[in-house]
Amino acid sequence: MIVRIMGEGQYRLGEDVLARVNELDNAAVAAVDGDDEDAFHTAFEEMLDVIRNEGEHLGDEEIETSDVIVPPPDTSFAEAAAEFTGDGLIPD
Amino acid sequence: MAGMSGRMSTVIKAKISKLLDKAEDPGETLDYSYTKQLESLQQVKKGIADVVTAKKRLGMQAQKLEQSVVKLDTQARQALAAGNEELARTALERKQVAQTELQSLDQQVAELQTQQEKLTESEKRLRTKIEAFRTKKEVIKAQYSAAEAQVRISEAATGVGEEMADVGLAMQRAVDKTEDMKARASAVEELEAAGTFEDLTQLGSGQDDIDRQLAELGAGGMVDDELSKMKAELGMGSAPAAPAELEAGEGETKP
Numbered sequence: 001m002i003v004r005i006m007g008e009g010q011y012r013l014g015e016d017v018l019a020r021v022n023e024l025d026n027a028a029v030a031a032v033d034g035d036d037e038d039a040f041h042t043a044f045e046e047m048l049d050v051i052r053n054e055g056e057h058l059g060d061e062e063i064e065t066s067d068v069i070v071p072p073p074d075t076s077f078a079e080a081a082a083e084f085t086g087d088g089l090i091p092d
Numbered sequence: 093m094a095g096m097s098g099r100m101s102t103v104i105k106a107k108i109s110k111l112l113d114k115a116e117d118p119g120e121t122l123d124y125s126y127t128k129q130l131e132s133l134q135q136v137k138k139g140i141a142d143v144v145t146a147k148k149r150l151g152m153q154a155q156k157l158e159q160s161v162v163k164l165d166t167q168a169r170q171a172l173a174a175g176n177e178e179l180a181r182t183a184l185e186r187k188q189v190a191q192t193e194l195q196s197l198d199q200q201v202a203e204l205q206t207q208q209e210k211l212t213e214s215e216k217r218l219r220t221k222i223e224a225f226r227t228k229k230e231v232i233k234a235q236y237s238a239a240e241a242q243v244r245i246s247e248a249a250t251g252v253g254e255e256m257a258d259v260g261l262a263m264q265r266a267v268d269k270t271e272d273m274k275a276r277a278s279a280v281e282e283l284e285a286a287g288t289f290e291d292l293t294q295l296g297s298g299q300d301d302i303d304r305q306l307a308e309l310g311a312g313g314m315v316d317d318e319l320s321k322m323k324a325e326l327g328m329g330s331a332p333a334a335p336a337e338l339e340a341g342e343g344e345t346k347p
Binding site: 004006007009060061062063064065066068069070071072074082083089 | 099100101104210214216217220221223224225228247248250251252254258261262265
């Protein structure tokens with residue numbers, strides 16, 4: 001699976017890593033639902049870290065379409081409401 | 093694109109399909125995509141230039157304010173040494189306003205610097221991708237039949253389109269921030285125009301307006317502290333300095 005972090009570039013993720021990202025995605029949705037800003041930032045930042053550290057960064061010359069698009073790292077809690085709803089970024 | 097379910101994904105998908113809808117045959121799609129990509133790259137370059145311009149403007153304002161801070165401090169000392177405490181107080185109040193603005197400007201300049209670096213990185217990424225697309229386009233033209241070419245072109249155009257949309261949104265965010273700062277910069281310019289940071293010898297009819305703005309900024313308490321400090325430095329002691337009516341007038345105005 002190819003995941004794009006907006007403004008940062010694309011990463012290739014294995015199934016196991018994607019599963020972890022999906023869990024954090026669901027945690028972020030739960031935080032948004034519960035109006036818990038701190039919990040959202042914790043889940044979102046961990047999600048970004050997992051993608052950056054466990055994913056394989058795609059070279060700039062590779063042309064691929066992303067399966068999942070993650071909003072930019074400086075996404076505010078208010079903006080997150082539009083992204084982390086329902087299944088979140090990754091459908092369950 | 094199974095997982096593209098957030099708003100960001102929807103926006104990007106819409107942008108890409110708009111891009112691909114334009115052309116029917118493979119050759120046309122290739123040329124159209126490539127032209128669009130180059131246009132998008134130009135826009136990013138322009139966006140970076142705008143950020144740099146805004147940063148320079150704020151930097152120049154900061155410089156002017158720094159000069160005002162020094163000048164007003166000197167004037168406060170001179171006024172106090174000459175026994176004109178009221179004038180010293182006015183100078184210090186203005187210095188306080190200038191310093192507050194200066195801090196906020198410095199912060200904004202730093203923020204714009206970050207924006208500029210991010211956009212420069214995005215521009216580089218997009219440029220590399222467009223170059224890769226150009227190479228791919230020649231290969232596709234040379235090696236594939238029309239039907240196969242269509243599929244491959246679509247894939248490549250979608251991939252680059254996604255990058256363009258990403259850069260486009262990053263630029264939008266940068267532009268929004270720059271707009272906020274432009275508004276802030278204009279506000280500082282208005283204060284300047286009202287004579288807030290001007291030489292005290294030029295104090296004129298605009299005084300009421302300035303006093304109102306000073307009160308809004310709530311510089312009072314800090315000014316009192318600085319005035320006492322300055323008096324001590326000038327060897328005037330911290331005697332019961334400020335007349336009562338002044339205390340009452342300047343008060344603890346909250347912003």
